[in-house]
Amino acid sequence: MANLTEFARERYAQAALRARPASIWLRRGWSETLIELLIRLSGLSTIAIVGLIFLFLVREGLPTFLDIPLRQLFSGRWYPIEGLYGLWPLLVGSLVVTAGAIIIAVPLGLTTAIYLGEIAPPWQREILKPLVEVLAGIPSIVLGFLGWVTLAPIIQGLGAPTGLTALTGSLILAYMALPAIISISEDALYAVPKEYRDGALAIGATQWQTIWRVVLPAARSGLAMAVMLGIGRAIGETMAVMMVTGNAAFVPDLGLDMPLSPVRTMTATIAAEMGEVAQGSLHYSVLFGIGIVLFVVTFTINLIAGRLVGSVVRRRGGQL
Amino acid sequence: MTRAATERSIKINVRNFSFYYGDFQALDSLTLGIGQNEITALIGPSGCGKSTFLRSLNRMNDTIPGARAVGDVLLDGKNIYDPEVDVTELRQRVGMVFQRPNPFPQSIYDNVAFGPRVLGTARRSDLGDLVRQSLIDASLWDDVKHRLHGSALNLNPGQQQRLCIARAIAVKPDVILMDEPCSALDPVATLRVEDLMRELAEHFTIVIVTHNMQQAARVSDQTGFFWLGRLVEFDETERLFSAPREALTEAYITGRRG
Structure with a gap:
């Protein structure tokens, strides 16, 4: 008691x-x-x-x-001096360069992330990861310069009339999007619980089967987000692209050699022409109109990426 | 429940087995025989090496840098640490169930079908039957038969653990290793898994690590007591718990040491 x-x-x-x-x-x-x-x-x-x-x-x-008929806006002629404001060549230019960059950067980025996160021995990881960060730190203008000096002659050697083409821009952009894709996908792979890998290995799966059938599906949303953010990075880039794509506001002919023709992107158009227009003129507001289009595109991409992150969080029961 | 010593046929024969993490010796020359179709329980305080020993039976420790094994582990007379042993084949024969249920974030069906698919052990047309039979054997079929293609993560922890058992037996292993399989489960789910273990022992050899001495006493045929990397005592479960030979064993099972 x-x-x-x-x-x-x-x-x-x-x-x-x-x-x-x-x-x-x-x-x-x-x-x-x-x-x-x-x-x-x-x-x-x-x-x-x-x-x-x-x-x-x-x-x-x-x-x-408001002032330009939609039909003219989507026509193929961008001659601001003659009052023709067709955005189509610029949209196609951005699309071709960005699509090319994605086709190059996504497989390269994902495989690099898989190598870094799943296969590389620790000492290699310690060397490579900071290098990826350094890559992210290279100013885009420097990459544009490199593209101009070293890449363009090589591309011209492939038989293009000029070295300054959509492909040159794609390669430079791919390089710029790579660090984001690599580091975000690596984070996504890192977030996959070790228990999943143990479970697969304990059944007798090989390392590759474990990565392909368990780790990658489990990291799916994070990987998709990495790709989306890489695209966002690529579509918004200006200076380097302006230097190496040739700045020709034509709609390139559809075909296999489409990447080898010069194009002009939306961003490059704004940067190149903004200094020459009279403030308040129609040309001036069209440049801002292009800005709106860009804003909508990147906003949509970010929205989709955000949705993907949200679904990752929900599936893990609220923990990222 | 227990068989006379003469009837036992040894499935895994461990001889002078030591294990190192770098310079640290985790296991010190163990020698024991794990009997076919028996449940062998490994008990001992945390850090005594029982989990290390369990994971060295299917070489899951291989993934840890600096890990090194010395001595023999003979599975049906063949040393699993032989350089020419195919580790994936070994793990197909010696399956494993982990402490925390770890179903893949996929459907229930895909979880069970995972092993046969990656190992190519079942024909496509037989896969459905194999999945069904594995779930029946893991006494999970009635719980999930109407939602085989729903996410495995929506199951409760007890069901998830039985799913992991189904996933392990779908590749028809000889041995199933269980690393504290009930420590994340409530008492009811624990009893279901224990019942399941007794049923599975008719077809498989089971080795279980447990912190729960009642569990070891309830389910196992043989019990090994680990202390600081040594196997202090290994005997029939009844004898080990009723009349331990070593003073250390007695102190541990009566709760005075550990």
Whole structure:
């Protein structure tokens, strides 16, 4: 009996100890309120700035869609001096260069990530991972320069009339999208629980079967997100592309040699012509109109990528 | 439940087996015989080497850098540490069930079909029957027969663990290793898995690591007691728990050491 009261007293003391920290929160003063306000403000300002950017884009670019008939907007002639604003060549240019970049960068990026995450011995991983980070740090203009000096002559050697082609742009862009694709896919592979690999190996699966049939499907959403973000990176890139794609606002002929013709992307058009237009002119607002198109495209890509991340989180029961 | 010593036929014969992680010696010259169609329980405190020993029976420790085995583990008389042994073939014969249920994030059907598919051990037309039979043998069929193509992750932990057992037996192994298979399960699910083990022992040789001494006493035929990388005592379960030979064993099973 004595033991029991002793026990009860001890429990009571413990409970009292646990209860005490709560009272500290009651004494929160003005500094707490101020800090909370600051955090709230900075959070809201980010959202406000995004909204303002979009509003600004729409205000400046809206005449494009109001003053120019849609049929002309989607025609193949981009001659701003003659008042012809067909966006089609620029859309096709962006599409060809980006598609080429994706076709090159995605397989290369995914296999590199698989090698880094699943196959490479630790010492190689320690060398290669920082190298990938360095790759991400190379300024795009430097890559454009390299493309101009070294890549273009090689491509011209393939039989193209000029070395500055969609393919040259694709290669440079692929190189630029690679670091994002590699590091995000590697994270996705890393997030696959070791238990899955153990389970597959313990049944007698080989390492490759384990990767192909268990690890990759389990990381599917993360890998898709890596690809999406890589695409986003590629489609928004400007300077390097402007340097190496030849800047010809024509719709290239459909065919196998399509990548070997010069093109001009939407981003390059804005960058090249913005300095020459009169503010407030139709040409000026068409350039902003192109900006709106780009904004919508990248926003859609980010939205899809975000959905994919969301579904990963849901499937793991709320944990990333 | 227990058989006379003369009737036992030895499935896995372990002779002077030691295991190292780098410089650290995890197992110190173990010698024991694991009987065919018996349930062998390995008990001992955390870090005593019983899980290391279990994982060296299907060479799952191979994936750990710096791991090194010395001595013989003879499966049906053949040393599994021979350089010419195909590890994937070994693991098909010696399956494993883990501490935390680890079904793949795929359908129930695909989980069970995984082994036969990667090993190519079943014809496509036989796969459905094999999956069904494995689920029946793992006493999971009635729970899942209407949702074979639903995600395995929607099963409760006890069902997930039985799914992992179904996945392991679908490749028709000789031996099933179980590493604390019930430690993540509630008492009801635990009892179901224990019943299942007794049924499975008619067709398979089972080695189980457990922290739960009642579980070892309930299900196993033979029990080995590990202490600091040594096998202190290995005997019929009844005898080990009722009349242990070593003082250390007695201290551990009565709760005075560990």
